[in-house]
Amino acid sequence: MKPALPLLAPALLLLATHAAAGPDDDLLRATRLAASCNPCHALHDHGTAGRKAPAARPDSAWLQERLLAYREQRHPATLMHQVAVAYSREELELIARHWAQSRR
Amino acid sequence: MTARRHFLLACLAAGCAPWVRGESMARPHVLVVGGGFGGATAARFLREWSAGAVKVTLVERNRELVSCPLSNRVLSGDARLDSLRFGYGGLRHAGIDVLHQDVVALDPGARELRLADGRHLAGDRILLAPGIDFQWEAIPALADPDRRGQVLHAWKAGAQTLELARRIAALRDGGVLAISIPRPPFRCPPGPYERVSLIADYFRRRKPRCKLLVADANAEVIAKPDLFRQAWRELYPGIVEYLPEHGLEDIDLARGELRTQLGPLRADLLNVIPPQRAGDLALAAGMPLAGGAWVEIDWLTHEAKGLPGIHVIGDAVAAVPGMPKxxxxxxxxxxxxxxAILDMLAGRSPQPAPLLANTCYSFVSADDAVHVAAMFRYSDATRRVEQVAGAGGLSVARSAHEGRLALDWARGLWHEALGPPGARRAKAGA
Structure with missing residues (x-):
C-alpha cells in the first residue's frame, strides 16, 4: 500500500494553513466564497445564453470593479445586482482575485 | 519547505488532526448517503477540496439521477426525460466509491451504516442528503400503497413524470386536469406553478379547449406570484383557473374528484403533490425533527442537532425563514x-463560507422563464443562517433571455453534482 502522507500533504496544506491568519487564510476563504458562483457561472460545459465565466478575463481589477458596480446598482443586470449586494466589498475583492488567479 | 513538512507543521499549529495523531496514517473516510444534487455535489467537493486526501464513499440506491430541475418541461413535450437522466460515472472518475445500495440502518455513535446487502461501512463522518418523502397519511385515499399509482405526483422526476406526460397527451381536447398544491414547506416552491404554466402552454398549442384547475392549499401563489399570475392572465386566458385555499382533504378515486376544504373538484386527470417531510432515512436514523418533519441542524457545521459527526444537507433540513427547498x-x-467536514477532520474550527445563494428559474412558457434570487448569511451571534435583507429579488418580466439562463443554470447544477457531460451520461439499462 502506498504511504498516505504524500497523498495528504498537498491537499491539506491548503486547509491546514488557515490555522494561521494570512495570505493562505484569504486563499481558503476566497475558494469557498467563490464556489457559490459556480452553478450559474462556472461555464463548465455550457454557454447557451452567452454568459461568461466570472474570470473569462484574467483581470481581477476589472472583475472587482464590475462586482462592486453590481453591488452598488451601478451596472444593469438580470440578477447579479440582487446577489452582489449581499457581499461585503472585501468579500467581492477576494472573489475577484480568486477567479482571476484560477484562470491564469 | 516541502509540502510534507509544511503540512505537518500546519497540523501541529492547528492542534493535530486526530487522524494524524493515530499510529496508522489511514485516510479519513467520509460516507455520503444520497446521490441527489446535495449529496453528489458534497461528495465531489470533499474530493476536490482535499485533492483526494479524503476517501469518499457515496451510497445511493438508484443507478441514475433524474433531474427535477427542467422536468416539468417533459410534461409539456418541451424536453425528453432521457435528457435529464444522468449516471454516476463522473463521481467514480473523481475517485469516489459509489455503491448502489439501500441503507437499512445508521448507528450515529459508531458512525456506521448497514447496507441492504449486509455490508457495514464505517466512516470518520457521515453526510446525509435524504431528500424528501411524502406524508401519505394526510391523504386517506392514498394511505394504501397499492392505490398510489392511480393518482400521480410526479414530484420526484422519473417514471411518474413520463406517465403523467403520457396521460396529459392522452387527455381529450376539452378535458379537465386538476393539480393539487400543498402548504409549504415542500420541495421547489415555484415548481407547481411552473408546472401549471407549462401544461397550460401545451394545452394552448395542442388542446385549446382543455382546462386546468389549480387547487392550492395556500391563500396565494407562494413563489413569484405576480410573474406567474401575469403569465396565466396574458398567455393562457380561459385555460388556467386558480383556486386559492383549496387544501386537499381526500380524493374520491372512483369519481376522479379532489375533496378540498372548499368543496369537491371533479376532473378527468388528477395530479396531486402530497405534503412532504424529510426522507425516510432521516426518520429511520432517529434524527431530531422540527415539527416531526424536517431535520434540525447546527448551521455552522451542518451536523444534526445532538448527533456529532452526522451532517445533513438539502431538502431534508429544517429551513430558516425565507429559505426554499x-x-x-x-x-x-x-x-x-x-x-466544515474538511476543517473538522483537520482538527480546526469549521469556517465554511458565510454566504449561501439561491437562484431558481421557472419556465412560464416553452421559451420564457423568470427567476427568484435570495441570499443567506451565517450569523455568529445567532449561530443560524439568516436571509440577507435587501438582497435577492425577482425578474422584472418573463423573457426568452432568462429561458436561456435557466438552461445554463441547470447544466451548471448537473456539472457540479455529476461531472462533465461525457462522464455523467446515463448508461442504457444501467
Whole structure:
C-alpha cells in the first residue's frame, strides 16, 4: 500500500494553513466564497445564453470593479445586482482575485 | 519547505488532526448517503477540496439521477426525460466509491451504516442528503400503497413524470386536469406553478379547449406570484383557473374528484403533490425533527442537532425563514458542509463560507422563464443562517433571455453534482 502522507500533504496544506491568519487564510476563504458562483457561472460545459465565466478575463481589477458596480446598482443586470449586494466589498475583492488567479 | 513538512507543521499549529495523531496514517473516510444534487455535489467537493486526501464513499440506491430541475418541461413535450437522466460515472472518475445500495440502518455513535446487502461501512463522518418523502397519511385515499399509482405526483422526476406526460397527451381536447398544491414547506416552491404554466402552454398549442384547475392549499401563489399570475392572465386566458385555499382533504378515486376544504373538484386527470417531510432515512436514523418533519441542524457545521459527526444537507433540513427547498440551495449547503467536514477532520474550527445563494428559474412558457434570487448569511451571534435583507429579488418580466439562463443554470447544477457531460451520461439499462 502506498504511504498516505504524500497523498495528504498537498491537499491539506491548503486547509491546514488557515490555522494561521494570512495570505493562505484569504486563499481558503476566497475558494469557498467563490464556489457559490459556480452553478450559474462556472461555464463548465455550457454557454447557451452567452454568459461568461466570472474570470473569462484574467483581470481581477476589472472583475472587482464590475462586482462592486453590481453591488452598488451601478451596472444593469438580470440578477447579479440582487446577489452582489449581499457581499461585503472585501468579500467581492477576494472573489475577484480568486477567479482571476484560477484562470491564469 | 516541502509540502510534507509544511503540512505537518500546519497540523501541529492547528492542534493535530486526530487522524494524524493515530499510529496508522489511514485516510479519513467520509460516507455520503444520497446521490441527489446535495449529496453528489458534497461528495465531489470533499474530493476536490482535499485533492483526494479524503476517501469518499457515496451510497445511493438508484443507478441514475433524474433531474427535477427542467422536468416539468417533459410534461409539456418541451424536453425528453432521457435528457435529464444522468449516471454516476463522473463521481467514480473523481475517485469516489459509489455503491448502489439501500441503507437499512445508521448507528450515529459508531458512525456506521448497514447496507441492504449486509455490508457495514464505517466512516470518520457521515453526510446525509435524504431528500424528501411524502406524508401519505394526510391523504386517506392514498394511505394504501397499492392505490398510489392511480393518482400521480410526479414530484420526484422519473417514471411518474413520463406517465403523467403520457396521460396529459392522452387527455381529450376539452378535458379537465386538476393539480393539487400543498402548504409549504415542500420541495421547489415555484415548481407547481411552473408546472401549471407549462401544461397550460401545451394545452394552448395542442388542446385549446382543455382546462386546468389549480387547487392550492395556500391563500396565494407562494413563489413569484405576480410573474406567474401575469403569465396565466396574458398567455393562457380561459385555460388556467386558480383556486386559492383549496387544501386537499381526500380524493374520491372512483369519481376522479379532489375533496378540498372548499368543496369537491371533479376532473378527468388528477395530479396531486402530497405534503412532504424529510426522507425516510432521516426518520429511520432517529434524527431530531422540527415539527416531526424536517431535520434540525447546527448551521455552522451542518451536523444534526445532538448527533456529532452526522451532517445533513438539502431538502431534508429544517429551513430558516425565507429559505426554499431547492437544488441550488442543496448545492450551496453541500459545499458549506464539505468545507466544515474538511476543517473538522483537520482538527480546526469549521469556517465554511458565510454566504449561501439561491437562484431558481421557472419556465412560464416553452421559451420564457423568470427567476427568484435570495441570499443567506451565517450569523455568529445567532449561530443560524439568516436571509440577507435587501438582497435577492425577482425578474422584472418573463423573457426568452432568462429561458436561456435557466438552461445554463441547470447544466451548471448537473456539472457540479455529476461531472462533465461525457462522464455523467446515463448508461442504457444501467
Amino acid at each position: 431547492s437544488a441550488h440551495l442543496a448545492n450551496q449547503q453541500a459545499k458549506r458542509a464539505a468545507a
